[in-house]
Amino acid sequence: NGTANLDIVDIDGAVNMATTALVTGVLTTTAAQVSNGGISVATDKKIQFRDSAININSPADGDLAIAADDEIDITSTLIDINGNVDISGTTRIDGVLTSTAIQVVNGGLALATDKKIQFRDSAVYINSDADANLQFVADTALVFKIGDTDQVILKDGAFSPATTNDVDLGTTVLKYRNLYLTGDITASGHTHIVG
DSSP: OOOOOOSOOOOOSOOOOSSOOOOOSOOOOSSOOOOTTOOOOOTTOEEEESEEEEEEEOSSTTOOEEEOSSOOOOOOSOOOOOSOOOOOSOOOOOSOOOOSSOOOOTTOOOOOTTOEEEESEEEEEEEOSSTTOOEEEOSSEEEEEETTEEEEEEETTEEEESSTTOOOSSOSSSOOSOOOOOSOOOOOSOOOOOO
């Protein structure tokens, strides 16, 4: 019921404290601790593991900091983060990154070697199959649009307009240089040749 100043307290049995216990020194235990009422840490004080570099603390009101000088390992079948994530270092993802929103990449997107940007399935993608080469691959056709309107379609063996009599090949100002053809020429309308 009073105050005791002791250098060492060795307790072999249970201790039941109904009021606040003040420990100004280091509390050392060799067994797991059970706190049915929770643990309350004042202001910016820390829960420390191993050494001062590994701890959990609250540096400011509303903030929680988890610190480690080597690695923080979170192991679970599902990690649910509700809020924005700010990552200042390199992020490595070995699994599939699934997103339901459009991604904004302000720093650009660099793909290693022959990796692909895939659409729908593995047969529709953009990639670089060799140094200095860029491939657009589709199993049926590549369609070039202006707005929502199809303009030209590239299929196996044919590069054609999407609609008959709709797309010009060059203009009176922007002309192609040479034209090399093998085979028949079929045309309707006037043909103007200079030279």
